[in-house]
Amino acid sequence: MGNESRGHPPVHYRCVGVGVGPANLSLASLLHDHADVPNLFLDRKEAFAWHDGQQMPGSTLQVSLFKDLVSLADPTNRFSFLSYLHEQGRVHHFLNAQFSAVPRQEFRNYLAWAAERNPHVVFGEEVHEVAFDRVFRVRTSRRTITADNIVVGVGSSPYVPPQARELLGPTQFHVSEFIMKAVDLAGKRVTVVGGGQSGAEAFLDLITRPAADRPRRISWLSRRRTYLPIDDSPFTNDFYTPSFSDHFYRLPADARRAVNRDTLLSSDGISEDTLRAIYQQLYVHRFVEGLPDLVGLYPNREVTTVTRGVRGNWEITARHNDEPHAAEQHEADLIVWATGFRPAPATFLAPIAGRLEREGDEFRVDEDFAVRWDGPPQHAVFLQNAVRAQRGLADVNLSLNAWRSRRIADRLRGVRSDDPLASFVEWSSKPDSKQTWNGR
Numbered sequence: 544m545g546n547e548s549r550g551h552p553p554v555h556y557r558c559v560g561v562g563v564g565p566a567n568l569s570l571a572s573l574l575h576d577h578a579d580v581p582n583l584f585l586d587r588k589e590a591f592a593w594h595d596g597q598q599m600p601g602s603t604l605q606v607s608l609f610k611d612l613v614s615l616a617d618p619t620n621r622f623s624f625l626s627y628l629h630e631q632g633r634v635h636h637f638l639n640a641q642f643s644a645v646p647r648q649e650f651r652n653y654l655a656w657a658a659e660r661n662p663h664v665v666f667g668e669e670v671h672e673v674a675f676d677r678v679f680r681v682r683t684s685r686r687t688i689t690a691d692n693i694v695v696g697v698g699s700s701p702y703v704p705p706q707a708r709e710l711l712g713p714t715q716f717h718v719s720e721f722i723m724k725a726v727d728l729a730g731k732r733v734t735v736v737g738g739g740q741s742g743a744e745a746f747l748d749l750i751t752r753p754a755a756d757r758p759r760r761i762s763w764l765s766r767r768r769t770y771l772p773i774d775d776s777p778f779t780n781d782f783y784t785p786s787f788s789d790h791f792y793r794l795p796a797d798a799r800r801a802v803n804r805d806t807l808l809s810s811d812g813i814s815e816d817t818l819r820a821i822y823q824q825l826y827v828h829r830f831v832e833g834l835p836d837l838v839g840l841y842p843n844r845e846v847t848t849v850t851r852g853v854r855g856n857w858e859i860t861a862r863h864n865d866e867p868h869a870a871e872q873h874e875a876d877l878i879v880w881a882t883g884f885r886p887a888p889a890t891f892l893a894p895i896a897g898r899l900e901r902e903g904d905e906f907r908v909d910e911d912f913a914v915r916w917d918g919p920p921q922h923a924v925f926l927q928n929a930v931r932a933q934r935g936l937a938d939v940n941l942s943l944n945a946w947r948s949r950r951i952a953d954r955l956r957g958v959r960s961d962d963p964l965a966s967f968v969e970w971s972s973k974p975d976s977k978q979t980w981n982g983r
């Protein structure tokens with residue numbers, strides 16, 4: 544029974560967060576010491592998890608460890624990655640391990656640590672509905688509470704193309720279930736579909752299994768022309784800075800779409816370490832172990848249909864992008880769909896959805912990530928990781944988590960922190976100033 548129905552007024556917060564992934568956990572960490580902003584963050588999961596179905600052995604974080612929950616906005620905050628290492632007594636060990644990238648599982652453990660130490664973070668409570676009646680009324684699986692502001696951080700959901708959706712099960716699944724379902728594969732034929740980091744990690748895991756556990760054939764299909772690397776170079780990384788995010792936000796919609804299209808591989812490519820490990824393993828299988836038929840590499844193809852074969856196997860038809868009339872057949876006992884994620888639907892906003900402005904598939908946000916709406920300006924619904932078309936590819940990445948959360952925290956607290964210095968690059972045109980070679 545909810546607290547309201549027992550005759551008590553609902554507990555009121557300045558900020559209620561829906562979802563506790565890295566995005567809202569960052570905000571919860573920044574608000575932890577601010578008693579002026581009573582806050583509560585709810586997640587439907589029973590305990591903290593971070594893509595646990597994809598914690599393949601050896602997988603690493605794709606960004607710098609400074610891009611933790613707080614450091615890029617508040618380096619003295621107690622919830623930094625360094626603070627975690629220090630509290631666990633392993634800071635020297637971490638340094639001496641000389642990781643070129645943080646193990647993903649270790650970063651996940653850090654996030655879980657930050658969630659456990661924050662009493663304002665609650666698991667096992669799903670938000671069912673957010674309505675508005677002078678304040679937001681939040682109905683959860685346990686109670687009703689009220690809030691001045693809502694911060695939505697529900698992340699993304701696995702995406703599988705329509706031709707496979709009805710077929711999902713133990714032998715055909717999204718890569719987000721890889722750890723649980725890619726088991727007992729000795730002697731089977733496995734096909735991984737998808738040429739991004741997740742597909743690469745699944746493929747690498749399969750081809751590096753010990754001989755006794757290894758599938759008999761491992762194929763990798765991708766739409767991209769080949770297995771393309773992530774662009775992690777300095778100027779490209781400037782796309783993942785606050786000043787670029789603000790510049791992007793001010794661009795016309797067409798230009799924003801073009802930037803996201805042109806810079807896709809700054810976010811969706813495969814890390815060079817993973818590509819190298821795959822290539823080296825291919826060499827070993829082919830030339831050292833003498834296994835020429837173990838793997839099949841099929842980039843530049845689109846899966847068009849999947850059907851059940853007579854022997855219970857899967858029959859995959861793929862179209863080559865350069866030879867579209869030639870249908871290619873692949874047989875598999877198991878298919879791993881590494882076909883990405885899409886923003887998770889925030890269906891709990893249904894009671895107020897008609898009052899929130901939209902831009903295409905997204906809610907339209909202001910410069911502080913608050914959705915524009917017809918309600919009172921002192922109340923807002925903020926969005927984390929849900930406005931890629933308005934803020935660029937960095938919005939779905941860890942890079943700007945701390946900065947975006949600080950923008951939201953500042954608005955909640957009625958203050959404005961300084962932004963970091965602008966990029967070396969002049970992103971916008973400067974029509975009123977004369978540009979000369981020496982900048983004068």
Ligand SMILES: Cc1cc2nc3c(=O)[nH]c(=O)nc-3n(C[C@H](O)[C@H](O)[C@H](O)COP(=O)(O)OP(=O)(O)OC[C@H]3O[C@@H](n4cnc5c(N)ncnc54)[C@H](O)[C@@H]3O)c2cc1C
Binds near residue numbers: 563568603939
């Ligand atoms: C395998 C993998 C590895 C990644 N690695 C990197 C990386 O190295 N670097 C990088 O920059 N990015 C990475 N990303 C991208 C991105 O940083 C992560 O997806 C990140 O988890 C997004 O954080 P989030 O908080 O927005 O969402 P999520 O982590 O998805 O969290 C959303 C939470 O909301 C909860 N929720 C949903 N609906 C409700 C509801 N109604 N009520 C209560 N709770 C709800 C869910 O249970 C979930 O816990 C990775 C993504 C994947 C899939």
